[in-house]
Amino acid sequence: MRDYIVRAAAASHQIRAFAITSRDLVEQARKYHNTSPVITAALGRLLTGAAMMGVMMKGEKDLLTLQVKCGGPAKGMTVTADSQGNVKGYPQAPDVMLPPNAKGKLDVGGALGPGILSVIKDMGMKEPYVGQVALQTSEIAEDLTCYFAASEQVPSAVGLGVLMNKDNTVKQAGGFIVQLMPFTEEAVVEALEKKVAQITSVTDLLEQGATPETLLEQVLGDLGVEITEQIPANYHCDCSRDRVTKALISIGVRDIQEMIEDQQPIEVNCQFCDKRYTFTPGDLRLLLEHSKK
Numbered sequence: 001m002r003d004y005i006v007r008a009a010a011a012s013h014q015i016r017a018f019a020i021t022s023r024d025l026v027e028q029a030r031k032y033h034n035t036s037p038v039i040t041a042a043l044g045r046l047l048t049g050a051a052m053m054g055v056m057m058k059g060e061k062d063l064l065t066l067q068v069k070c071g072g073p074a075k076g077m078t079v080t081a082d083s084q085g086n087v088k089g090y091p092q093a094p095d096v097m098l099p100p101n102a103k104g105k106l107d108v109g110g111a112l113g114p115g116i117l118s119v120i121k122d123m124g125m126k127e128p129y130v131g132q133v134a135l136q137t138s139e140i141a142e143d144l145t146c147y148f149a150a151s152e153q154v155p156s157a158v159g160l161g162v163l164m165n166k167d168n169t170v171k172q173a174g175g176f177i178v179q180l181m182p183f184t185e186e187a188v189v190e191a192l193e194k195k196v197a198q199i200t201s202v203t204d205l206l207e208q209g210a211t212p213e214t215l216l217e218q219v220l221g222d223l224g225v226e227i228t229e230q231i232p233a234n235y236h237c238d239c240s241r242d243r244v245t246k247a248l249i250s251i252g253v254r255d256i257q258e259m260i261e262d263q264q265p266i267e268v269n270c271q272f273c274d275k276r277y278t279f280t281p282g283d284l285r286l287l288l289e290h291s292k293k
Contacts, residue, residue: 003020003021003025004085004230004231004232004233005018005020005051005230005233006019006020006216006227006229006230007227007228007229007231008216008226008228009225010216010220010223010224011184011185011188011220011223011224014181014183014184015178015179015181015184015188015192016179016181017176017179017216017219018056018177018178019052019174019175019213019215019216019219020048020051020175020212020233021173021211021212021233022044022047022175022233023170023173023206024234025051025087025173025233025234026040026043026047026048026170026235027173028235029043029047029088029235030044030170032090032235032272032273033090033274034094035091035094036094036095036096037164038097038098038106038107038110038111039074039091039093039094040168040170041108041162041164042074042091042108042111042140043079043089044162044170045140045141045160046068046079046089046140047088047235048160048162048174049141049158049177050064050066050081050087050089051081051085052176052177053066053081053119054082054084054086055083055084055085055231056083057083058083059083059123059124060083060084061082061124062123063082063122064081064120065080065122066078066079066081067118067120068112068115068116068117068118069116070112070115072110072111072112072114072115073096073098073113074091074092074096074111075093076092077089080272084231085231085233086233086234086236087234088235088236088237088238088273089272090271090272096111098110098111106162108138108139108140109137109139110138112135112138115134115135116132116135117132117135117143117144117147118132119131119132131151131152133146133147140160141159144156144160145157148179154179154180155179156177156178156180157177157178157192157219158176158177158178159175159196159199159202159219160175161202161203161206162203171203172207173203173206174210175202176212176215176216178216178220191221191222191223192223195218195219195220196219199218202215213225213227237273237275239273239275244268244270244277247268248268248287249287256284257288259281259284260285263281265278265280265281266279
């Protein structure tokens with residue numbers, strides 16, 4: 001089964017909800033970055049959350065970036081998503097190894113430690129929207145819940161999970177985001193709080209065969225889930241030689257001239273997919289000539 005996101009409403013549109021299965025895209029990220037299990041879990045949760053938040057945006061060219069800067073050994077992570085279900089990301093320190101936490105789980109909170117979550121939305125305006133919150137638990141889901149409440153004033157429940165196989169490949173990954181509309185009745189709020197409190201593990205539900213649709217049925221219970229859209233979700237890096245060339249031009253004429261004088265080819269790696277782009281001294285001369293026109 002390929003990864004996908006569902007958009008849904010419940011309780012006569014007093015609730016909006018999103019759910020995703022993301023095993024394939026998290027496994028793709030693990031392969032690209034050769035991440036340790038705890039970093040796979042951390043990056044996977046952030047990718048999963050970002051994919052759902054990306055489809056909340058309306059514009060075709062809108063872009064969302066989630067950036068974690070933290071004091072733990074992971075140092076930080078960056079993830080970017082668009083409004084069509086495409087997501088990509090990279091960790092600062094892919095090879096962090098830690099013992100399990102007190103619950104015997106991968107210690108994502110210990111890997112990240114204290115830090116800041118930044119949410120950047122580029123919606124074609126002069127300046128992007130930027131919201132920031134301090135990491136609450138550094139387990140990602142609770143931190144996104146805090147962001148929605150503090151920066152967007154939207155009461156939300158976020159559940160995210162990544163389960164690893166013994167060979168360190170990704171066994172399950174997915175999650176949900178449930179949000180209350182401003183006019184939600186108190187009885188609906190109470191019913192939702194009760195149901196969400198019963199969800200102990202997203203990955204347990206996925207292991208039992210849950211799909212995004214049935215995941216929301218578990219979370220929303222008898223509140224009347226109405227699936228309104230299904231969107232494919234993919235790990236997609238849109239890097240190209242042209243984009244890398246533009247990035248090289250931006251570093252400045254003097255630095256490029258020094259590279260040419262070194263008489264050695266340079267290699268530029270994409271942070272998101274590790275694709276390598278090689279530029280010979282001749283390529284760099286042509287680049288300089290074009291940049292002066």
